[in-house]
Amino acid sequence: MKRIAVLAAWSIAPVVVLIAFFIVPVGAMLVQGFWPAGRFDPAGVAEVFTRPRTLRVIGFTVWSAGLTTVITVALGVPSARLLYGTLWPGRRTVAALFLVPFVLPTVVVGVAFRLLLSESGLFGFLGLDGSATAIVLAMVFFNISVVVRIVGIAWENRDPRLAEAAATLGANRLQVFRTVTVPTLAPAVAAAASVVFLFAATAFGVVLTLGGLRYSTVETEIYLLTVTHLDLQGAAALSIVQLLIVVILMVASARVGRSRAPKSRVRVSPRPVHWRDAPAAACLVAAFALIAAPLLALTTRAVRFEGTWSLEYFRRLAAADEDPSIGVSLGEALSTSVRVAIDATLLAVVLGLWIALLVTRRPRTSGERRLLGGIDAMFILPLGVSAVTLGFGFLIALNRPPLDFRDSGLLVPIAQALVALPLVVRTLTPVLRGIDERLREAATSLGASPRQVIATIDLPRVGRPLVAAAGFAFAVSMGEFGATSFIARADSPTLPLLIYRLIGRPGEGHLAMAAAAALVLALVIMVVVVVTDRAHERGVVQW
Amino acid sequence: MVNRVSAEVEVANLSVNFGTKRAVRDVNLTVEPGQVTAVLGPSGCGKSTLLRTIAGLTEPSEGMVLVNGADQRGVPAHRRGSVLLFQDGQLFDHRSVAENVGYALKIRRVPREQAGQRVAELLELVGLGEMADRSPATLSGGERQRIALARALAADPQVLLLDEPLSALDRELRSRLADDLARIVRDAGVTTIVVTHDHDEAFVLADHVALMREGQIVQAGPLAEVWGSPKDEWAAGFLGYDQVLDGAAAQAVTDGVGRSFTAGGRLAARASAFVTDSQGDYSATVTLVRRVSATHVTLDLDCEASLGHVVGVVGRGEQVPHAGDRVQVSIDQAHIAPIG
16 A cells, blocks of 8 residues: 555544544534524624624733733743753752643632632732733733743753853853844744743633633633523634634744754753842742742632631532532542543543654655645644633534434543643654654664554654653643533533632632632642653653 | 575666755666675765665655566565665664664564574674673764664665765774675675765775766766776766876877877876886976875876876885975876776
8 A cells, every 4th residue: 555545544533533523513613603593694703893892802812911921921031041040049949830830720720819819818908809910910820831941941952152152252241142142042932922822812711710701801702602692603703713813823833933943962051140130030039929829828728717727628628519509529529530631631642642653754755745744734723722612512513413422421531632632742743753764764674664663663762751741631631621611511520610610609618618629639730740740751651 | 694585676767856856867777686886976966865765765756676677666665675774873772782683583573582693693793792782872883883784684685775884984993894894795695785975985895886976877887897987077086086187198198108098088097197206207396295194195296298287196115205396207007097
């Protein structure tokens, strides 16, 4: 069989999965919007854009994402330089703490910020509860780790000889900074900024928990329109806006990312701190405070009851199934979450590895190049479509034959796996692309079939990243809220859904219970991520 | 050593295009069973592409490769029985040296004991018997290349394809490994095509040579034949001739050595064709003394009569002259070849 036919055959399974669980549901949602009552009515969708509220929502989305990006970069870049470029006691611990927000579920962050800013909270006097500022701060909290990570690694891998060369050519400190440092870091900063804007523009859980009904982004508006107003035309219109924003950003970030400089082989050793670093240190302290304060507020609220340390709220959570307005205990919700997350992780890892292996085969003809390029592009799609759109699409498309998954326990895991899938693919493909193609050719030439090449060349190198990717997929799945909120069955909610339910109940007691549940969720996720990341770094897992 | 019967390789009207770039253009080449052929050409001339196409790693745009008369189109690379040895070995660093060498045997599910024995044999053959359990990452460049060769031979190839096997190595290591490589390849009796840009490497390894330029074969044949009559000026230059003589100078040389080269033809000459010699027939003025290496000096000579300007060397037992000195020069016809 011709190679292209083999590659095409291996593409069938992932493409079928994508069509059934992504294109069909999302398409169904769009169809409902454009063909209300079975008649094509694009005017109805166009009309959505004339509503003042729609424009306000789009405006708020762009404004909040833009502001978030500016603040995150302003705080994150100096912090990254200090964390990854200078030598001081405790910097590793602080650097590790900076990575925590990235894996925290949105609802956990939402609860933490509500606690911090609510009237009885530490910063309640600021009166920021339910304000746009609170939303932006929470999104900065989330994304600062993205900037610190991307810029920090670029900073660590920079070639110090360039700056040295400039200095020997007579450039002073400021000139070196302007002519060497800025151009070398610019691509990493631009890449980080575009990722942050993307995350901020598609944020859901944070906005929903903090903004309530006053502030709405495109993503939460889609949710409100479908769930509370049953306005599918409005939701479809906004879904298209969302898709456009994301596609433009992803194309832009891919452009920026590609121009990144090659990794230097010369290791840069961190230098001691200097008084010149004071402004950067101020940024670091501010960023640190922004990360630590909500986590602290969350933790203390969860374990303090009537002025003393107590596990009262955990006790109440454990018995919450007796309260009909909550209807589920912490244990039940946690076990649902873990079961679903395990299934979702398995699906995401198997499918992600499959796709990563497929798209990293070197095309030998232009036909093969088109096929593999197409597959590669196709599986970035799930990143671009709002989780809410996906969840709602599941709800309306997968409830009738031939795709009747209503009562299947797999619906939620499948949705979460699709949300986690791009992450898995994006973790694995760079590793696989990093393998010298001539190694595979050497194996082929020695008589190894394509399958044997994968088994003996690709898989041994992808083992550790795969464990890390599985850890992240698990974290994403445990915390997934947008899609899950549509399709999880009311009698067996996941932990994030339980938290959201608790926030919606009146009374400080319920908010404290939400904090306790959020703490449990955060701890489970952090343990999993730390363990898998360790395995990744230390090589516990050997293939 | 048990070997598959060596194969005849025929490249017929082969072209390879990359987009609009024509890397290989209508190449025809036959390599007899057991023969070692060097494809010699400058970098970027398409010789590596030619080799990869024979290996099945690159698809031909036109034409075909035949092994023992069988069309190889549609035969995947891993079933071709031809093994490509890369410039830098491409050892699998996550496997030990012995596992690298035994790779092809493991792929074919050869029983462990038998495979182990064969691996030990091959490691002995390349002189690295004690390295079996080492990691390839700890080996030197020359050792890596030896292991890569052993690994290729373990696959029991019908055709061995060597892509610049020595060019990544230091000068000194290169000549030592070249001798070993030549011996091992000849002993194995396997049809071999070696691609190189270094004519010395070609001479040590091969018995046949094909000169390649801009995707085309310029000249091919037994080594001595190609060496003895380069087809054109470019071929002469690439084969290591230092100068081309034509017109009166060529005539003067022809007359001087009393050997009839093709009348009126041009001649290719190495520097060693013109040797300072106090008994020599020609008088010349040294215009430049060029120290090429610690032991080797070339001279720019302005000769009397029609010979004109030539590059020469210092004869055995002769003093190294200074610029401006008058010297006598004799001609060594063994280092002169007619062009065309």
